[in-house]
Amino acid sequence: MSRPPARRRIVTGAWYALLGIVAFVVLFPVLSALTRSLLSDTEISSFPPKLLPFPPHFGSYPRAFAQAPLLRYLLNSAIQSTLVTAGQLLTASCAAFAFAFLRFPGRNVLFLVFLATLMVPWEATIIPNYLLMRALRWTDTFAGLSAPFLGTAFGTFLIRQFMKTLPGELRDAAGIDGCGNARFLLSVALPLSRPALGTLAVYSFLQTWNQYLWPLLVTNNNLMRTVQIGITLLQDEERFMMNTVMAGIMVVLLPTAVLFVLGNRQLIRGLTAGAVKG
Amino acid sequence: MISMTRQHAHAARLRRARSAASLLEAFAYLSPSIVLFAVFVFVPLVTTVRLSAFTTDPLGRVSAFVGLAQYARILADPRFVHSIGRTLLFAVFTVPGTLIAGLLLATLGTLRLSKIPLFRMLLSSPLAVSAATASLMFLDMYHPGLGILNYLLGLLHQKPVPWLVNETTALPAVAATTVWLQTGLNTIVLLAGLQDVPQVLHESARIDGAGPVRAYFGITLPLLTPTLFFLLIVDVLAAFQAFTQFHVMTRGGPNGATNVMVYAIYREFYFDGRFGIAAAQSVVLFLIMLAFTLAEFRFFERKVQYA
Numbered sequence: 001m002s003r004p005p006a007r008r009r010i011v012t013g014a015w016y017a018l019l020g021i022v023a024f025v026v027l028f029p030v031l032s033a034l035t036r037s038l039l040s041d042t043e044i045s046s047f048p049p050k051l052l053p054f055p056p057h058f059g060s061y062p063r064a065f066a067q068a069p070l071l072r073y074l075l076n077s078a079i080q081s082t083l084v085t086a087g088q089l090l091t092a093s094c095a096a097f098a099f100a101f102l103r104f105p106g107r108n109v110l111f112l113v114f115l116a117t118l119m120v121p122w123e124a125t126i127i128p129n130y131l132l133m134r135a136l137r138w139t140d141t142f143a144g145l146s147a148p149f150l151g152t153a154f155g156t157f158l159i160r161q162f163m164k165t166l167p168g169e170l171r172d173a174a175g176i177d178g179c180g181n182a183r184f185l186l187s188v189a190l191p192l193s194r195p196a197l198g199t200l201a202v203y204s205f206l207q208t209w210n211q212y213l214w215p216l217l218v219t220n221n222n223l224m225r226t227v228q229i230g231i232t233l234l235q236d237e238e239r240f241m242m243n244t245v246m247a248g249i250m251v252v253l254l255p256t257a258v259l260f261v262l263g264n265r266q267l268i269r270g271l272t273a274g275a276v277k278g
Numbered sequence: 279m280i281s282m283t284r285q286h287a288h289a290a291r292l293r294r295a296r297s298a299a300s301l302l303e304a305f306a307y308l309s310p311s312i313v314l315f316a317v318f319v320f321v322p323l324v325t326t327v328r329l330s331a332f333t334t335d336p337l338g339r340v341s342a343f344v345g346l347a348q349y350a351r352i353l354a355d356p357r358f359v360h361s362i363g364r365t366l367l368f369a370v371f372t373v374p375g376t377l378i379a380g381l382l383l384a385t386l387g388t389l390r391l392s393k394i395p396l397f398r399m400l401l402s403s404p405l406a407v408s409a410a411t412a413s414l415m416f417l418d419m420y421h422p423g424l425g426i427l428n429y430l431l432g433l434l435h436q437k438p439v440p441w442l443v444n445e446t447t448a449l450p451a452v453a454a455t456t457v458w459l460q461t462g463l464n465t466i467v468l469l470a471g472l473q474d475v476p477q478v479l480h481e482s483a484r485i486d487g488a489g490p491v492r493a494y495f496g497i498t499l500p501l502l503t504p505t506l507f508f509l510l511i512v513d514v515l516a517a518f519q520a521f522t523q524f525h526v527m528t529r530g531g532p533n534g535a536t537n538v539m540v541y542a543i544y545r546e547f548y549f550d551g552r553f554g555i556a557a558a559q560s561v562v563l564f565l566i567m568l569a570f571t572l573a574e575f576r577f578f579e580r581k582v583q584y585a
Contacts, residue, residue, distance in 0.1 A: 098308050147318070235417070246418065
């Protein structure tokens, strides 16, 4: 049944060529931005556009850092994303544990209430939340940037689904050994749920790092801006030097690209286990 | 008999005490989430509905009750009605394209080749790109004089297109950016869904003499319908809520051509301080989204084959 090796090699080569072309098309906007971040000031505004950055000019990178508080933007986003990720892991694993392992009256109703928050779109809540931040004087603070996102129904659901797959005998055995709920959560349930926790961590960090509207509303001070807002301000100030803007984009993209490469399998596995299948 | 009832009562008391204790303990684990949802989701939701019936001062305090007249007023405003139309058109431009592109990319990711994990990652990589940076990248490519797109059109002897400054091309141009962005999520979710399709089914189909194309349409695609349905819901909701692309690329222009509902709402409360009207507009948007989700369940869920 197997094809002759020479023919099989040609077929494999053809598939790789197709995959290569498609991957090039998908990545084209990113490759274009990378190319243009490496052009000199005269090259960036020449026509016809220079398609390949040879020899590359790296001057736009230091200039992006010099002309905007890019490091400060990166730090702000890192703090916000870390706060939100840590908060979501904490609140979601506690709630997921209660839903997966504890028996108490009203459990199913409460779980539905959690899921109901997924049906509420942000624009139905954003005006009162914005007014609340102004009233609390939480604009331009990390509390204002992170507080509304510390609870997560999606994360609770994801971890609960995973904990439900852990064998029930585990809890029984731990109970016989006199292990209370809190200790069981910390020393058994959480360590075993690492795959789901990893998925949630990657997901919520990416989501928060890439936020736009909320940071736009609750920050005014340039030193409290996050990267996504900061990078568009760069474009406003420097309309004609797109190489600097593109260099800034590459810097902003780097942390999420690294996280995406490292956490890619984690994401796919987590999505298979929880989010899509109810 | 008396001792029996007493025992009964005792057992019932014990059960009640135990269930009260279990409720208390569960509440300890649940309270952080419950407090956060109450403060940032449920109370604001009610407040939005309340605000929508009032006129407000620039600090967001309610001043006069107008009730449903507020809704009559915004629905009589031709600019807002135009916004609704642009939003629906934007969904039409983005959702089918995103689903089809995601399906094609994910299907390519199922090829049995040794380097396929690398390509799965490359094909779903727009997931890692934020809406703000993607908008800036496309803004650069759409540049009327220096952008790569008009250069390529020039090579084909076509006239340059003023992508974002022309009323007819602006919305499709922003939609194309959105399709690219949203395809990342669609691809990765479909890849996950495809990994769930049991290999046994493929092998049995091959034994029955079905070619790869027939096996794909006869077996893989039907088993993928729950995932596709999930993505349909998610993509439609995302289309109605898109904001960043419009804020970075067009600011609602030219001449309101990209003034989708979310952008109109943002301008209404953030710049003009008209919180009551903005709240009413968000309620209208919420109801439209709800209606679409329900309609999708009504018309498409019958075609979904849950394994």
